[in-house]
Amino acid sequence: MADHDVDRAESPGPAAVDSLRWEERPEGPVLVLLDQRRLPAQEVELVCTDVPALVDAIRTLAVRGAPLLGMAGAYGVALAAARGFDVDESAELLARARPTAVNLAYGVRRAQRAYRDAMSGEADARQAAAAALAEARALHREDARASASMARHGLALLEELLPGGGYRLLTHCNTGGLVSGGRGTAFAVVGAAHDKGELRRLWVDETRPLLQGARLTAYEAARAGMAYTLLTDNAAGSLFASGEVDAVLIGADRIAADGSVANKVGSYPLAVLARYHHVPFIVVAPASTVDLATPDGAAIEVEQRPGHEVTDFAAPAIPEAGAGAATGVPVAPLGTQAYNPAFDVTPPELVTAIVTENGVVSPVTGAGLAELCAPPGRGAGQDVRGPR
Numbered sequence: 001m002a003d004h005d006v007d008r009a010e011s012p013g014p015a016a017v018d019s020l021r022w023e024e025r026p027e028g029p030v031l032v033l034l035d036q037r038r039l040p041a042q043e044v045e046l047v048c049t050d051v052p053a054l055v056d057a058i059r060t061l062a063v064r065g066a067p068l069l070g071m072a073g074a075y076g077v078a079l080a081a082a083r084g085f086d087v088d089e090s091a092e093l094l095a096r097a098r099p100t101a102v103n104l105a106y107g108v109r110r111a112q113r114a115y116r117d118a119m120s121g122e123a124d125a126r127q128a129a130a131a132a133l134a135e136a137r138a139l140h141r142e143d144a145r146a147s148a149s150m151a152r153h154g155l156a157l158l159e160e161l162l163p164g165g166g167y168r169l170l171t172h173c174n175t176g177g178l179v180s181g182g183r184g185t186a187f188a189v190v191g192a193a194h195d196k197g198e199l200r201r202l203w204v205d206e207t208r209p210l211l212q213g214a215r216l217t218a219y220e221a222a223r224a225g226m227a228y229t230l231l232t233d234n235a236a237g238s239l240f241a242s243g244e245v246d247a248v249l250i251g252a253d254r255i256a257a258d259g260s261v262a263n264k265v266g267s268y269p270l271a272v273l274a275r276y277h278h279v280p281f282i283v284v285a286p287a288s289t290v291d292l293a294t295p296d297g298a299a300i301e302v303e304q305r306p307g308h309e310v311t312d313f314a315a316p317a318i319p320e321a322g323a324g325a326a327t328g329v330p331v332a333p334l335g336t337q338a339y340n341p342a343f344d345v346t347p348p349e350l351v352t353a354i355v356t357e358n359g360v361v362s363p364v365t366g367a368g369l370a371e372l373c374a375p376p377g378r379g380a381g382q383d384v385r386g387p388r
Helices: 051-059 066-082 087-095 102-120 125-161 186-195 212-224 233-241 267-276 366-372
Strands: 020-025 028-034 045-048 167-171 199-205 228-231 247-250 254-256 261-264 281-284 343-346 353-356 359-362
Touching: 020 066, 020 125, 028 066, 045 051, 051 066, 051 087, 066 087, 066 102, 066 125, 087 102, 102 125, 125 186, 125 247, 125 281, 125 353, 125 359, 167 186, 186 199, 186 212, 186 247, 186 281, 199 212, 199 233, 212 228, 228 233, 233 267, 247 261, 247 267, 261 267, 267 281, 267 343, 353 366, 359 366
Parallel strands: 167 199, 167 247, 199 228, 247 281, 281 353
Antiparallel strands: 020 028, 028 045, 254 261, 261 343, 353 359
């Protein structure tokens, strides 16, 4: 599914999964998505011809993962512009599709700004649409480069913390090429360790209720030829207790200014387990996921998902059923209410390090994050380390 206008050469190792591409068709441009709701059983493409279709794909998790949501948002603005829809209205629909992942709004605003800047100059609507598309493609390329940089920084950190290789790494949710323009975030670090022969075992949390670990991370690990083992989320504690985990690697959907990390629900319990068992807990995410305008974890809006995802086993919405419909096997009595937050928030004191394309911050502090994410020429690109 490679977009020929996006260069993946920056990502080392086996080819990443391509999750979206822009296509010019006789009837007009479209955004083509790999429908992640269908994996691993089927590799099915979903064609979006307008923004409402893309918003539905985002809300029902056909396309997901913080970096990829940023790209989808940017391409969505370009799609609206190219097809003659109201760009500002489309941008608002996209930015509000999922509230926790900051990258979605980040990508939307970048493409929207490029469109507005072009329209305020000498450009016509067609040229402004081309400017929005160019910005989306630039973001796509940047993410591929960021993925490769995160892999390098993350592997170097592992080698520093755990000399000798033979890593047994535990991950939660899905952070590979399915969420990225490159090889991913946390999964890119795992892939770098695998490439060097330093990965002994990847422990893959099943990631209930929507099974992103079982359906997506295991799918990517198998494609990469990794040694991996799937476990239910509540089995992680026994792994830690038996000394079978050397480090935890997760991604992030939003990192607040103080270093609080919002990620797929279930991440916070892993951080608590890791602290108790003296195991490094490492977050890998692009700098665009750091939201310095959100002061702390309490200020992060946590998305609440439909209850049927919990009361029905393996129940993400699929196109035939429509958005929000229950499609899995009922496992609770009819009428059961469910608590289903999509994310939880891990406080900075439980995070060993945050890895971005700019480097590593450890220990995690607000000042360290701000320095790591500073504009070029003001400190960005340097590790921010202190005593551990």
